[in-house]
Amino acid sequence: MLAALSEINWFAVIVATLVFAVLGGLYFGVIVAKPYKVALGNENRELPKPGPIFIVGPLVSSLLVVITSAVLLRALEIESVGAGIGFGLVISIGYLIAQTLTIAINPNFPRPLLYTLINAPYFIVCTVTASTILTLWQ
Template sequence: MLEIFFSLNWINVFLALFLYSFLGFIWFTILFKKQYRISLGKENDTEPPLAMIFVLGPMLCTLVIIITTAILFSRLEIEKSTDALVWGSFIGIGFLSANTFNIAINPNIPKPILYGAISSAYHLVGINVASLLLVQKF
């Protein structure tokens, strides 16, 4: 298993991390900012300054997701873009979206369906972008 880890295309891994994270910035601060704040019940609250944990924490989690996906792709010999999209969608729906909705169904999330829809859609798009990047030959 370590040999697979060390043989990953780390340029692709970090490029995927950058794009997945940048997508998150665009998704939650521009495209769906208002809806996301509503889903959290914070639409009328003053926005606090952005703490680094809210930038670095998701990036670290995303890095783990991408490395896991890259290892899975290596073991399954996923090398074509079409296969990457199929498996990216499978991972996105079967793990990321399902887990996001599970987290959303929580008394602390006032609008769990809205939260789940916004966040799940982000992860589905993000993992597919990452999956496509992981199979590229740069």
């Protein structure tokens, strides 16, 4: 499976990772900023200004998700856009959203279901878009 690393279009990986970053900034910083604070129990708190880890961390995580998706797409020989979209849905729902819910179900997340519901559209859109880019630019 790791042999697929040599077959990856790295330009597509960079573009797909940038999609995650741009959509993440817009989605969490603008579109769902207030509900996201509510889901985390921070609606009445002034939050500190985010440091570099709040930019670099998600970017590195997104890069790892995209590289993993690229490896799996190649290893599974997924070549059609429809199959790429299906793959993105399976990964986003089956792994990313499910894992988000698992992480959120602990005492530090006051509203785990809301947190998961807020994150779900981001993961679906980004992963399907990334899978489509990776499929088109093989």
